[in-house]
Amino acid sequence: MSIHNKLKPSKDAPYPDTFDHKRWRECMKNPHDVGGELDVPMQYEEKEEEQWELNTYVICECLAWRGIWNAEERRRRQNVDFGNSNYLALPYYGRWLITAARIIVDKQLVTLTELVNKQEEVRKRYE
């Protein structure tokens, strides 16, 4: 029987001399690997996508079409690289959108300075 298919309580950061291999494997578990983890039932809502969600999907498809990433790299970035807390905190398409912004900075299509300046410029339109 696997050692992994058991519920695990969160713990405080351990002292280095108490950090064993089992704990290491728990830390390295990918955030999207949620099978068997404790959760509560969700209310199913029958609703259409927000416009920004549809736009986000199109942006991400265009990034693939133009060879900026493939679907697996997108999934790595939006499901795993952002870490457990963001995986659970952001809406589904929120993770797509922040990941689209991240890839254009990582692959040096725009600088973070340019992106931040643009965000600030757009925000001021709504003041």
Add this chain to the structure above:
Amino acid sequence: MNRSHHADKATGVGDPQCFKGEAGPAKFKAGDRVRVKDLPDIFYTRTMQYCRNVVCEVVIATHESPAAEDEAWDNCDNPEWFYIVRFKQQDLWPEYPDTYSNDTLQTELSERWLELV
């Protein structure tokens, strides 16, 4: 940046169809009993921890594709076979009730994760 991405390769063909014939002969066949390896999880995988070290049955060799661990960094040099495998739910979950002992779970894993029992 390399613009000759596999988007080009997949256009008009489909993905994973565009990798057909690139993985060599399939190592496993339908009916084989295999165990899921417990490889490291570092950085990225799509192989769930709950199925590690659990024995299952190969249902079919489905397609050839770069493994998720490679494709996630845009490395498409070594496509491998993917298999649909079937677990008994009771083999996965210790608390799974005897009432539903016939329940199974199917998933798809790449060849590197499997070994013959």
